[in-house]
Amino acid sequence: MTTEVQVPDIGAFDDVPIIEVHVKAGDRVNEEDPLITLESDKATMDVPAPVAGQVAEIAVKIGDRVSTGSLILTIDPGDGAVEAPPTLVEQQEPEVPAEAGGPDGSHGSVMANGDKVAVGATGSTGAEGIAGSKWAAGAEGIAGAVGAAGAKEVIEMAGPATDFTGVHAGPSVRRTARELGVDLTAVTGSGPKGRITKDDLLAHLRGPSPAGPASPPVVGPAAGTGIPEIPAQDFAQFGPVETRPLSRIRKLSGPHLHRSWLNVPHVTHHDEADITLLDPYRRELDAAARPDGYRVTLLAFLLKASVSGLKRFPEFNSSLSPEKDSLIVKGYYHLGVAVDTPEGLVVPVIRDVDRKGIIELSQELSAVSGRARDGKLTVTDLQGGTFTISSLGGIGGVAFTPIVNAPEVAILGVVRSAMKPVWNGTEFTPRLMLPLSLSYDHRVIDGALAARFVTYLSDVLEDPRRLIL
């Protein structure tokens, strides 16, 4: 009768945390309604209901870590339950200020409806067991006597919430910890006498990078840079203001960019590539591709050219070891492509670029950027990058300083190409020039090497025939 809903194939990731539970026992759901939201790296992924029906039992709560195949909940597709009358609260819900609101409505509804927030934030497992023994038994007895309406509402009481007794943190920090679901007993205080400050909480939340146990714990300089916060200002005293919540993506990418910017000593090398020859070739391919529903953009060529450069200069396809005493050079070429979405910047990764041709890459780029804009990227889409390209090509500009997508060591920025007069030894000739801005981690790459890399890229882009070499 009931359908078990399990975590679908989310790629090779285990122990992905649940950041939201959208339903509670007794809720009616339609097929494809989001049930829970998983988060890993920079991706969030909703698990949709496979069938319509009524949620019978929920086996997970916010904070639980799940893997492919983990039981999420059971859905009763039958139509037996009485539907509660619409309530004032439900009618009013859109007006309730949603904490995590913003453009993404699904987050808002969780925060606005108390029943959808899991009881008790502690313990990844075992809440059921604790609840079962002491509470549920007695409650069932009582509920049984008063009929189904009562019984339906009886839930298991979660295990005791983490006790903050003995934690050195003031009441406001303790409340913030509760709001964010942070176990204060696991937070290290940086304040006087080990006092936990609000900054400690936030640093703890950013925490070790979610890439998994393989990645080093982030306790480096960025965790507590000692940089004084920018003092808060009451902008309203100068004129009207409006506070808009950041999108989820921006909230997640912000700390990552900040961490990269602070940890990596950046240098940006600027150059121009002559793509006068490449451009007509690209247009030809593009024209041929259009009937098939994809475009051939310069990005595909940049991917190919970059792979060629990465193979020649393996330092660019590496990462510093956690101990910073060796270089981990990667034997695969997965390239990230920064995609602008309405929710913010995401960087899906195109895998094995070295084994794909321009056509295949173009098709994949079309597909992946579409998914990115629709917010449908999976965790797999975002992991494993070795080098990143950030293209502002369609918009304009002369040059910019992209931020290295750590732990990668270099990122290539491109802006719009422009026809420029170029001296060919005897005269100025009009050439289509593509500005290239390569930011790199100076701990790994020296200026001379960067200059050689960019020069090589320019050479490859100048003569598209080299791309196939």
Added chain:
Amino acid sequence: MAEIESPAARGDVHAGVLVLGAGPGGYTAAFRAADLGQSVVLADQRPALGGVCLNVGCIPSKALLHAARVIAETREMAAHGIRFGDPDIDLDALRGWKDGVVSRLTGGLAGLARQRKVATLRGTGRFVSANLAEVTAADGGVTTVSFDRAIIAAGSSAVRLPFMPNDDRRVLDSTGALDLASVPRRLLVIGGGIIGLEMATVYHELGARVTVVELMDQLIPGADRDIVAPLAKHIKARYENIYLTTKVTGAEAGAGTGTGTGKHADKDAGGLRVSFDGPGAPDHDVFDQVLVAVGRVPNGRLVGAENAGVLVDDRGYIPVDKQQRTNVAHIFAIGDVVGPPMLAHKATHEGRVAAEVAAGQRSYFDARVIPSVAYTDPEVAWAGVTETEARAAGVPYGKGVFPWAASGRALSLGRDEGMTKLLFDPASKRLIGAGLVGPNAGELVAETAHAIEMGADAADIALTIHPHPTLSETVGLSAEAFEGTITDLYLPKRK
């Protein structure tokens, strides 16, 4: 009365959040929930919001205690050169002032409810099911209220002693004592806790000869003995009798009926013959009135919790988690009904948590300490761990004590019996408990509660400049005493 209508609701009215009980916890929960966008119905049997605390508890008793304080101070000043005549007490006017204080506050609450569009229902609320309650008015009219979430704030009731002639109007509970119908010549207060001693303070100053009988071997059994000692000494010298470790074994009405009125009603009506069992207590004695203040019992069984599937334990408490949820996820409980200490300021904080969780926020009751205050003369107040508890639990502690005899401010008030005692964790030096006795101790304890919540250590408190000359200095000086840096006392070196 309620204006909320929803055609789809099953009850006469529908509430996003139904709050049962409009005491400090209940109205706080209702107001907070309304401020968070919920549609709220607040039900209470009293005509005025505010529950026991505002109507027949904390507030009216504080008004009367202030009157008592004025009487005491004018009398004390006689020894220092200012002599007034004996007070001429107009009981009706005093009662009127007290009632005015109450109605001003409860009227303010009604206004706050209106501004928030909280619908109030007068009557006794009971659950019918897990989503429906009925509120029965005094005239028998029933209003059904369906709800999405409910907060039980049903409070507590004074314990009645089975052997007392409880229908006799000379047998009072705290509510009756606050009515101030008359001042008896001899008053027996059964129960030497906070409520009993506060009422004893009032009636003593109004002219009654007071006897206090307490079952335990000290007054205010929750507080440390050394903190209570100055109070015990003060009242022992003034009251007729204090019987400790003594049981009241029976009581019977004397010749009168107790139905008389006026100032000397009790005299005309004969007395209540009360028998005792305890060292130092007589076998029996006769009193004009008896105040029973032996404790309060939770009202958990009075709200039909079983109809909603909400568990009530065998003492009448409703168990909740740190988010104030009962075993039924959408029903919360707060205040006296969830467990001791039965204090308004605990209930209001729990009420906020329940309302916030009901509105979808992740709130928890994470307060470390709930201060207690006895508004006696002198006042007794404490927060956090008491020395008695620390010893019993084997919690290590260090102590800093400052006797108010060395406080210029206390002496200039004509009082030297006070004491401030701070308990510290010996390893971290953080404040873990405080006990104070003396005039205004109830105000001083707030600083220590704040210090504990903030994790302040002895140096933090000692290095905070306290204004001079104030009683608050005694807190800073106690921390100095613990640190061994105090100059206002001479303490022999510890090591």
